[in-house]
Amino acid sequence: EAGKRGVRTHTFGEHLRGLSAQRLELESDLRRALEQNEFELHYQPKFNTLSRRLVGAEALLRWRHPRTGLVSPDSFIPALEETGLIVPVGRWVMKQALETALRWRRDHHPTLRIAVNVSARELRQTDFLANCRTLLEPHLADQPIDVELTESQLMENVEHSMHLLEGLRDLGCRVAIDDFGTGYSSLNYLARLPVDDIKIDKSFIALLTQSPETMGLVTNIITLAHSLSLSVVAEGVEEEEQAKLLRLLRCDTLQGYLVGMPLNAEAFEAQLLSVA
Ligand code: C2E
Ligand code: CA
Numbered sequence: 001e002a003g004k005r006g007v008r009t010h011t012f013g014e015h016l017r018g019l020s021a022q023r024l025e026l027e028s029d030l031r032r033a034l035e036q037n038e039f040e041l042h043y044q045p046k047f048n049t050l051s052r053r054l055v056g057a058e059a060l061l062r063w064r065h066p067r068t069g070l071v072s073p074d075s076f077i078p079a080l081e082e083t084g085l086i087v088p089v090g091r092w093v094m095k096q097a098l099e100t101a102l103r104w105r106r107d108h109h110p111t112l113r114i115a116v117n118v119s120a121r122e123l124r125q126t127d128f129l130a131n132c133r134t135l136l137e138p139h140l141a142d143q144p145i146d147v148e149l150t151e152s153q154l155m156e157n158v159e160h161s162m163h164l165l166e167g168l169r170d171l172g173c174r175v176a177i178d179d180f181g182t183g184y185s186s187l188n189y190l191a192r193l194p195v196d197d198i199k200i201d202k203s204f205i206a207l208l209t210q211s212p213e214t215m216g217l218v219t220n221i222i223t224l225a226h227s228l229s230l231s232v233v234a235e236g237v238e239e240e241e242q243a244k245l246l247r248l249l250r251c252d253t254l255q256g257y258l259v260g261m262p263l264n265a266e267a268f269e270a271q272l273l274s275v276a
């Protein structure tokens with residue numbers, strides 16, 4: 001028995017050491033990535049459901065790793081958050097997206113809206129709003145950039161969220177509630193929060209044409225949002241059937257692989273903006 005337990009403990013210890021070594025390596029990799037400019041933004045288009053016109057894009061973080069190639073955020077954002085590196089990375093994201101938004105709006109599409117994702121850790125920084133102000137105030141009149149925040153982030157501290165949302169809106173940002181439906185949602189708060197859009201989480205869109213319950217839920221979300229004068233974005237639209245149904249349900253905006261993949265800035269420009 002003792003022997004067995006000994007072996008187990010040993011194995012577990014090895015495992016932990018392995019994990020924390022991996023963690024340390026990832027952390028130093030991420031620091032280098034920031035210094036060496038290995039991060040890039042890809043832009044996924046959003047289209048008006050009825051007119052099918054391009055209305056905006058979501059900026060999505062990518063890591064161009066020198067050895068493993070392009071890395072998706074789910075595998076490194078938790079580490080960025082734990083180390084606090086998400087703060088400088090988030091500032092870089094906003095600055096980069098702002099530059100792109102200003103350029104595209106000036107050269108191609110005067111009303112294009114570009115949105116960035118902001119993590120909970122960034123929002124908790126006491127200087128978050130002040131940093132946004134420094135960056136965005138010179139462009140206030142152009143209202144160039146939008147922000148996506150998840151429902152659970154906003155519910156963490158409702159009073160603080162109200163203050164942040166009002167601050168962001170004063171800077172000309174539209175604010176979207178991301179992953180809507182996955183968190184603890186209180187209709188009472190939803191009605192009070194100064195937001196502009198809700199993004200229905202892709203897990204609902206995936207079930208939309210298969211589950212009558214999900215379809216009922218999505219129908220109700222859209223009705224509720226419209227009654228509060230909020231605009232509705234469906235994310236993760238992959239199939240024509242889903243798009244058709246969302247059109248019938250009067251969903252305002254579509255985003256997903258069916259209508260447009262995330263593209264780097266050059267590809268986005270070439271494929272979606274430079275046309276005539
Ligand atoms: P999210 O904000 O919910 O972003 C939507 C995710 O769905 C993106 O994954 C996008 O590529 C993916 N997606 C788009 N269309 C489809 C579709 O039709 N089907 C499916 N299955 N997926 C689709 P991505 O780029 O891997 O990003 C994952 C998450 O990482 C994002 O989820 C967001 O929470 C976070 N993230 C991305 N960029 C940033 C950033 O700059 N800052 C912060 N703090 N978080 C970011
Ligand atoms: Ca998002």
Ligand code: CA
Nearest residue numbers: 178179199235
């Ligand atoms: Ca989302």
Ligand code: CA
Nearest residue numbers: 150178179201
């Ligand atoms: Ca998400």
